[in-house]
Amino acid sequence: MRHRVVIGITGASGAIYGVRLVSLALEHFDEVYLCVSALGRQVLETEMGLDVAEMTRRLRDAGPSRGELILADPDDMFSPPASGSFRHSGMAIAPCSMGTAGRIASGVSDGLIARAGDVCLKERRPLVLIVRETPLSVVHLRNLTTLAEAGATVMPACPAFYHHPRTIEEAVDTVVHRALQHLGADVPGAREWRAEDQTVKGEG
Numbered sequence: 001m002r003h004r005v006v007i008g009i010t011g012a013s014g015a016i017y018g019v020r021l022v023s024l025a026l027e028h029f030d031e032v033y034l035c036v037s038a039l040g041r042q043v044l045e046t047e048m049g050l051d052v053a054e055m056t057r058r059l060r061d062a063g064p065s066r067g068e069l070i071l072a073d074p075d076d077m078f079s080p081p082a083s084g085s086f087r088h089s090g091m092a093i094a095p096c097s098m099g100t101a102g103r104i105a106s107g108v109s110d111g112l113i114a115r116a117g118d119v120c121l122k123e124r125r126p127l128v129l130i131v132r133e134t135p136l137s138v139v140h141l142r143n144l145t146t147l148a149e150a151g152a153t154v155m156p157a158c159p160a161f162y163h164h165p166r167t168i169e170e171a172v173d174t175v176v177h178r179a180l181q182h183l184g185a186d187v188p189g190a191r192e193w194r195a196e197d198q199t200v201k202g203e204g
């Protein structure tokens, strides 16, 4: 069976999380279904100067990758990820707005991203939400708690700094690598805390 993953990019700040996630997912999965919300497109343009066509062109031109990138229309409820019968390894939404989190938490499947997230919960498949908002209101916190209780992994867009990232990409990847691992991917580039030190000590 082909290994498929579904990725949503919504209109929270941090479009780079979505772009890096798609880029790395193409190395680990056979098929990457990508759906970008209307606001996701606008924030991508604002933050990275990219429209979706240009982003996908760059990703496809980046070199040979394992995966095939398939673009899905956010209004197309006839797209495969809208149905539980379409089997895949899970879904990540990066960045995930509080609007989309709220829609999934309340079962409002009014677009493909919210519906595909809802499907993951009902089918008990991994759903990783790289949420981004600050500060968080009680409404946000309640919605995130509901999502965690329903089985989603709520993974705030909070990079780790203990590996001393030198670029924004390296910082973003500390989150993206974890998201891929939660989707079942083996990510050789993901660094582990002090694992290298232990290897050196073990050799001595």
Ligand SMILES: Cc1cc2nc3c(=O)[nH]c(=O)nc-3n(C[C@H](O)[C@H](O)[C@H](O)COP(=O)(O)O)c2cc1C
Residues within 6 Å of the ligand: 009, 010, 011, 012, 013, 037, 038, 039, 040, 043, 046, 096, 097, 098, 099, 100, 101, 132, 133, 134
């Ligand atoms: C530049 C910009 C940045 C935004 N950043 C955030 C954010 O960090 N988190 C958030 O929840 N919403 C943010 N929003 C608001 C969402 O885009 C808005 O709630 C939208 O309706 C979300 O729709 P979507 O989830 O379908 O993409 C931002 C909007 C703009 C224009």
